Amino acid sequence: MDTILSIPFLVFMPMVVSLIIISPFMISNEIIVRRFAKGIFSFHFLYTLVMLAFFNTDNPYLSQISFWGMDWIQSLGIKFAFKIDAISIILTVLTSFIFLIASISSKFVIRKNHKFYYSMLFILESAILGIFTANDMFLFFLFWELEMIPAYFLIGGDYGQRGEERTKAKNSAMKFILFTFLGSMFMLLGILLLHHYNFVANGILTATFSDITSTSIPLKIQLFISVCLLIGFGVKLPIVPLHTWLPDAHTNAVTPVSMILSGVLLKTGAYGIFRFNYKTLPDAFAKIALVLVILALINIIYIAFVTYAQKDIKRIVAYSSISNMGLILLGIAACESIALKASIFHMVAHGLVTCGLFMIVGIVYLRYKTRDIDVLSGVATFMPRLFGFAVLIVLASIGVPLFAPFVSEILTIVGVMNSELSIIVRLAAVLSLPLLILSSCYMLKFLHKSFYGEVTTDEKINDITVHEFVVLASILAGLFIFGLFPNVLLGIIGG
Amino acid sequence: MINDIFNILLPQVSLGFFIILQFVLGMVLSPRLYKLARIISIVGISISIVFLSTVQVEPQYFGFRNSIMSDSYTLLFDFLILLCGFFVALLTKNLIKSQKSNAHTINGILLSAIFGAMSVISANDFLTLFVSMEVLGFSSYFLIACAKGYHSKEASFKYLITSAVSTGVFLFGVSYLYGVTGSLNFTEIYSYITEQDTSILYSTASIMIVLGLVSKLAVFPFANWIADVYKGCETSILAFLSTIPKLATFGILCRLLVFPLSNSFELTFVIALSSILTAFWANTYAIREKNVKVILACSAAANSSYIFLTAGLVSVYNLSTVIFYLICYTIMNIGAFAFLNVYGDSNKMNVSDFAGYFHKNHGLAGAYAISILALAGIPITSGFIAKIYLFTAIVNSGFIFVPFLLALLLLMVVALFYYLKILLPLFDEKDKNTNIEKLKPSFSQKFVLITSAIITIILGCYPEIIIELCRFIAYNI
Numbered sequence: 001m002d003t004i005l006s007i008p009f010l011v012f013m014p015m016v017v018s019l020i021i022i023s024p025f026m027i028s029n030e031i032i033v034r035r036f037a038k039g040i041f042s043f044h045f046l047y048t049l050v051m052l053a054f055f056n057t058d059n060p061y062l063s064q065i066s067f068w069g070m071d072w073i074q075s076l077g078i079k080f081a082f083k084i085d086a087i088s089i090i091l092t093v094l095t096s097f098i099f100l101i102a103s104i105s106s107k108f109v110i111r112k113n114h115k116f117y118y119s120m121l122f123i124l125e126s127a128i129l130g131i132f133t134a135n136d137m138f139l140f141f142l143f144w145e146l147e148m149i150p151a152y153f154l155i156g157g158d159y160g161q162r163g164e165e166r167t168k169a170k171n172s173a174m175k176f177i178l179f180t181f182l183g184s185m186f187m188l189l190g191i192l193l194l195h196h197y198n199f200v201a202n203g204i205l206t207a208t209f210s211d212i213t214s215t216s217i218p219l220k221i222q223l224f225i226s227v228c229l230l231i232g233f234g235v236k237l238p239i240v241p242l243h244t245w246l247p248d249a250h251t252n253a254v255t256p257v258s259m260i261l262s263g264v265l266l267k268t269g270a271y272g273i274f275r276f277n278y279k280t281l282p283d284a285f286a287k288i289a290l291v292l293v294i295l296a297l298i299n300i301i302y303i304a305f306v307t308y309a310q311k312d313i314k315r316i317v318a319y320s321s322i323s324n325m326g327l328i329l330l331g332i333a334a335c336e337s338i339a340l341k342a343s344i345f346h347m348v349a350h351g352l353v354t355c356g357l358f359m360i361v362g363i364v365y366l367r368y369k370t371r372d373i374d375v376l377s378g379v380a381t382f383m384p385r386l387f388g389f390a391v392l393i394v395l396a397s398i399g400v401p402l403f404a405p406f407v408s409e410i411l412t413i414v415g416v417m418n419s420e421l422s423i424i425v426r427l428a429a430v431l432s433l434p435l436l437i438l439s440s441c442y443m444l445k446f447l448h449k450s451f452y453g454e455v456t457t458d459e460k461i462n463d464i465t466v467h468e469f470v471v472l473a474s475i476l477a478g479l480f481i482f483g484l485f486p487n488v489l490l491g492i493i494g495g
Numbered sequence: 496m497i498n499d500i501f502n503i504l505l506p507q508v509s510l511g512f513f514i515i516l517q518f519v520l521g522m523v524l525s526p527r528l529y530k531l532a533r534i535i536s537i538v539g540i541s542i543s544i545v546f547l548s549t550v551q552v553e554p555q556y557f558g559f560r561n562s563i564m565s566d567s568y569t570l571l572f573d574f575l576i577l578l579c580g581f582f583v584a585l586l587t588k589n590l591i592k593s594q595k596s597n598a599h600t601i602n603g604i605l606l607s608a609i610f611g612a613m614s615v616i617s618a619n620d621f622l623t624l625f626v627s628m629e630v631l632g633f634s635s636y637f638l639i640a641c642a643k644g645y646h647s648k649e650a651s652f653k654y655l656i657t658s659a660v661s662t663g664v665f666l667f668g669v670s671y672l673y674g675v676t677g678s679l680n681f682t683e684i685y686s687y688i689t690e691q692d693t694s695i696l697y698s699t700a701s702i703m704i705v706l707g708l709v710s711k712l713a714v715f716p717f718a719n720w721i722a723d724v725y726k727g728c729e730t731s732i733l734a735f736l737s738t739i740p741k742l743a744t745f746g747i748l749c750r751l752l753v754f755p756l757s758n759s760f761e762l763t764f765v766i767a768l769s770s771i772l773t774a775f776w777a778n779t780y781a782i783r784e785k786n787v788k789v790i791l792a793c794s795a796a797a798n799s800s801y802i803f804l805t806a807g808l809v810s811v812y813n814l815s816t817v818i819f820y821l822i823c824y825t826i827m828n829i830g831a832f833a834f835l836n837v838y839g840d841s842n843k844m845n846v847s848d849f850a851g852y853f854h855k856n857h858g859l860a861g862a863y864a865i866s867i868l869a870l871a872g873i874p875i876t877s878g879f880i881a882k883i884y885l886f887t888a889i890v891n892s893g894f895i896f897v898p899f900l901l902a903l904l905l906l907m908v909v910a911l912f913y914y915l916k917i918l919l920p921l922f923d924e925k926d927k928n929t930n931i932e933k934l935k936p937s938f939s940q941k942f943v944l945i946t947s948a949i950i951t952i953i954l955g956c957y958p959e960i961i962i963e964l965c966r967f968i969a970y971n972i
Contacts, residue, residue: 024857073880075962076887138883142874149873152915158924174915181911185904188883192890193897221894 007068007082010051010092011129013044018122021115030114034107037118041100044125048089048096055089055492069135076138076195077205083135086493087274087344091132091267094351097478098263099125101471102256105359108366108467109254111160120157124150124260131268137191137207140275144184144268151265152177155253165252172248179235179245187232187272190225194280197221214281226284229276230292236269237325240298250318255362258314262321262358263351270328270347274340278332285335292333293428299326301431304438308445312371313364316446317357320397320439324350330432331412334425339415341493346408348489349482353405356393356475360386363468364450367461373446377453382461387451389464389472394447396479398440404482409436500558503565505546506573507613513539514606521599529591529598536584536602540609544577561680562620568972571818571964572616572746575825579738580609582829582947585939586731586836593643601641605735608634612743621669621679624747625662628708631743632658635736642729650727657710657720665707671700672755684755693758701756702765708748711740712799713792715772722780725792730839733788734832737795738825745802745821752809753972766807771902773800778906781913787844790913791831794870797910798824801903805885808892815969816888819962823869823877823954830866830947834859837936837944850920859936860921862948869951871914872907877954882907884962 017040020026021033069081084092103121110117127150130143156173158166194212199205201216214222235242246266250258277285300323307319324346331343363386364379365371380387396403416429464472482489501508517535524531547570555566584605591598611630618624636658640651673679675697676687688697710717725733756762774797781793802824806817835844837859853860869878889900936944954961 022857071959073884073959073962075959075966076884141883142879145872145879146874149868153922157922174912177915178908178912182905182908185908188886189897189901189904192883192886192900196887196890 007084007133010044010047011082011126011133013126014040014122014129015126018119018126021122022119026115028115033114033118034103037121038100038103040122041096041103045093045096045100048093051084052089052093052492055084055086067135072136072139076207077199078138078207079136080139081135081208082133082139083209084133087271088132090344090348090489090492091264091271092129094267094348095125095128095132095264098260098351098355101355101359101474102259102263104467105259105362105471106254106256108465109159109256109362112158116153117157117159120150120153121260124154128264128268132271135209137195137209137212137276139207140272141184141188141191144187144272145181147265147268148177148180148184151180151261154257154260155249159254161254168248169252172245172252175245176249179242183232183235183242185232186228190228190232190276193221193225193228197225209275209280212280215283219283219287222281222284223287226277226281226288229281230273230288233269233272233276234295236272237266237329238269238322239295239329240302240322243299243303243322246322247315247318250321250358251312251314255358255365258318258358258362259355262318262354266321266325267347267351270325270332270343273329274332274344278335278340289333289335290422290424293330293425296326296330296333297428297431299323299329301438304442308438308442310442311373313373313376313446313450314358314361314371316373316442317354317361320357320442321350321354323439324354327409327412327432330416330428331408334412334416334419336415336419338418339412341490342408342411342415344493345411345482345486345489346405349404349408349479352475352478352482353393353397356389356472356479357397359468359471359475360390360393363464368457373449375456376450378451378455379461380451381455383463385469386464386472389476390447390451392476393472393479394443396476396483398443399436402483403479404486405479406483407486499556503550503556503558506543506550506577507610509546510539510543510606510610510613513542514603514610517599517603517606521597521603524599526595526598529595532591532598532602533584533587535599536587536606537581539606540577540581540584544574544581547573547577557619557682561682562623563614563617564619565617566971567968568750569617569746571968572742573613575822576609576612576616576739576742579735579742579825579829580605582833582943583731583735583739585943586734586833588731588937588939589836589839590642590729590731594641597641601638604634604637604641608638608735608739612739615743616746618747619681621672621681625666625669628662628665631740632662632711635740638732638735639724639728642727642732646727647729648727650724653720654724657717661707661710661717663707664703668700668703668705668707671696672704675700681750681755685757688755688758695761698759698761701759701762704751704756705748705762705766706769708744708751709769709799709803711744712803713773713777713796714799714803715769715776718773718776718796721777721792721796722784722789725788725795726786728788730788730832730836733791734829734836737791737828737832741795741799742821742825745806745817749806749814749817750972752806753814757809763807763809767804767896767899770800770804770807771899773797773803774903774906778909778913782909784913785845785847787835787846787849787917790846790917791835794910794914795828797906798870801882801885804899804903805888808889808896810888810892811969811972812891813888814972815962815965816884818965818968819958820881820885822961822965823881823951826947826950826954827866827869827876827878830862830944830951831870833940833943833947834863834866837934837940839934846917847920850923853921855932855934856936859941859944862944864918864921865948865951866944867914867918869955871911875952875955877951877958880955880958884958 067083069079072078072080127143127147134140152173156170197217198212238246303323310316328343328346331339399406399409413429419425557564611627614627636651636655640648676684713721777793777796781790784790805813869876872878872882889896
């Protein structure tokens with residue numbers, strides 16, 4: 001199997017495709033470029049599914065497909081190494097799926113610069129897959145930095161938006177890149193220190209995750225490194241004082257890009273905390289876990305109130321994802337196996353839900369040219385099919401049984417209850433329950449105000465097209481499957 | 496013995512021959528043959544590189560009563576200087592076209608600047624160092640002033656004044672050092688300071704020597720010339736000014752810090768403070784600036800300060816990172832200025848003047864973007880590897896320098912902002928008012944730009960060979 005399934009192919013194929021698309025040899029016909037991109041994305045998704053199918057602890061080929069490495073910079077002990085474990089493979093499949101549906105939903109939104117747009121999309125996919133599969137700190141950091149540039153151009157690029165939107169998009173893209181770069185500079189400091197002190201303590205010059213034994217590093221330095229790394233990931237996740245880039249970036253980007261940003265990009269922050277702080281620096285993580293729990297609660301509750309006050313429906317969705325990321329952070333910070341499983345589960349569930357919500361908002365905005373919750377009214381009259389999807393996805397997002405988020409929310413709370421940290425942490429579980437209530441407040445407000453009510457416009461509004469139907473239906477199918485059979489996912493995580 | 500001296504000096508001697516040839520031809524030939532000047536320069540530099548490759552690497556060699564030396568370190572820096580000189584000579588096409596009657600003189604002065612820089616690197620004596628510094632310095636003043644118009648003269652004069660003051664400081668330090676040790680020779684001073692305890696006078700002398708030298712790098716306290724000088728300078732001369740004096744100064748500075756000035760703890764502190772102040776000044780100065788040349792000037796000063804800090808925390812490992820950073824930095828900087836050279840010569844080179852160039856020419860705009868992103872330290876360019884490698888050196892020097900490193904890292908966020916400010920207009924809509932439609936990049940400009948971009952990418956993807964080379968050279972100094 002090692003000849004067909006290889007991690008470098010998985011990670012670098014999108015990058016090669018992006019070079020093909022941007023090169024002058026590629027025809028600049030819009031339809032051909034889009035179909036080519038969709039084809040490649042579908043192929044890539046199937047490829048990751050095949051990889052998932054072979055990813056099985058009983059499989060003798062496991063070691064062949066899940067490791068790949070070679071020396072890169074020997075004098076620093078940096079390896080060009082990839083490794084796929086349970087969490088990586090799940091996030092890889094999620095990434096590949098979300099890029100596929102984002103490319104399908106790009107049809108009506110992207111009106112200009114197709115070649116540039118799709119090539120940036122492919123580079124972004126490569127970078128994110130690199131983050132999820134890198135087995136070396138510096139390689140991880142390389143992909144982490146690399147992802148900023150295409151993300152910048154996707155948020156701030158010119159894809160045929162109107163004048164004012166264009167300026168807003170550019171400004172929020174600049175805000176995004178400066179915040180992310182600030183975080184990644186702290187992260188670089190943490191990585192450099194970890195690399196150096198691991199060498200001092202253990203005498204091995206290495207940057208491979210599994211070769212770093214941080215326990216022999218002095219605890220104060222471990223704490224310093226851990227906090228530096230946490231600031232880096234906290235910008236991406238985002239943790240509350242560092243979150244201000246997110247609503248702007250998600251609101252002003254075009255719909256497919258918003259889907260990718262909140263569906264995948266935020267998960268890189270959670271994955272980083274898991275990979276670095278939780279796995280590599282366990283001693284320091286145990287010390288700061290309590291602070292993280294408190295930060296997570298602030299994320300969940302404070303942002304839920306902020307969300308309720310929003311007037312722009314896209315901003316509601318953007319803020320709600322910060323609130324949900326708080327739940328993921330809580331799951332990791334509880335240092336407990338069920339809670340950890342639940343938070344990985346919630347990464348997938350929230351990725352699907354938020355994509356669906358952004359898709360719905362995008363569809364409404366495309367037809368009504370406004371996102372103001374006070375102006376929108378009676379959407380359900382014209383678009384009954386969209387209304388059906390909206391109801392189901394909103395119900396999923398507020399954690400109603402049968403849908404995937406329900407499973408992860410319940411499991412997180414159970415896990416946090418079981419945690420051995422202290423009584424305060426267990427109290428946190430009780431305190432995080434309001435999320436379920438508050439999220440239903442703002443989500444139902446969104447549904448109620450925009451879909452119900454009097455019809456205000458005289459124009460004929462068309463219901464969703466086939467493309468949009470396919471995207472929404474596939475998201476909904478995913479939510480149902482993981483909601484009804486959570487063991488499909490939990491079984492893989494358990495390994 | 497004679498053969499050895501001749502062999503080692505052959506690159507410089509051949510360059511000297513071409514300098515004289517240029518000046519003689521400038522007197523004899525008619526201005527119509529101005530194109531010949533550039534070709535002669537390129538041929539001269541190429542011949543010099545060929546001679547350089549024949550020089551023996553192995554033993555350290557001292558000549559002229561220990562006043563010059565040659566080892567693998569000087570050879571590497573000589574090669575880098577000649578390579579930059581080669582690129583700069585290629586870029587002078589527009590300059591000599593506007594100055595037909597002076598074409599040979601300008602190229603001759605460029606060659607003499609390269610000659611001076613090579614002599615700086617091989618100096619083993621403060622007197623030799625001073626004389627070669629002045630050769631490099633005076634050539635630079637003339638080169639800056641050679642463009643048409645008032646601004647270039649103003650820039651040249653400012654540079655002259657700052658350099659004169661800093662040279663005074665440098666010489667004052669040298670005189671103190673002579674008073675303490677009784678010698679001007681690096682080797683003798685080094686053996687003196689290793690045998691005897693040094694006084695505060697020695698530290699004062701070291702600080703003055705270093706601060707006097709680094710005015711060429713626009714490091715605090717001699718930093719504020721850089722914005723005005725870069726603004727008034729012709730772009731091909733900027734490609735020269737931002738690389739060759741920098742290579743020469745860092746080349747000799749590292750040797751000084753390793754040998755004759757290595758025994759002063761106060762010096763390390765002063766260097767750290769000075770570099771942090773420079774980084775802060777340069778990066779914040781560029782935020783509100785709109786002129787591309789001034790922004791790149793600030794970037795040059797900021798990059799100098801990163802290298803300066805690492806070079807100041809002397810160790811062999813740090814030296815190897817400094818050399819690697821210099822190699823990467825030189826190449827990407829040449830690329831950035833080559834693109835400005837395509838744009839032509841103007842004192843007001845606004846960031847919005849390049850609006851929409853990406854839609855006109857994907858290749859050149861992409862190559863320029865690679866150079867600028869490399870300066871900002873974005874992955875798969877050499878800038879990323881170089882920055883990481885440089886910062887590992889600072890971390891290795893001790894936990895006490897981590898706050899300095901953190902300050903530099905935060906300032907790099909500011910730096911990213913102004914690099915993006917230069918870069919992003921390229922991808923915008925085409926602006927009707929700009930004259931990008933009229934631009935006709937020549938073959939040599941394309942060659943320099945694309946070559947530097949390709950080297951930048953290759954060094955970013957596969958740096959191992961060059962890093963090994965840098966380590967070899969650093970361990971053999």
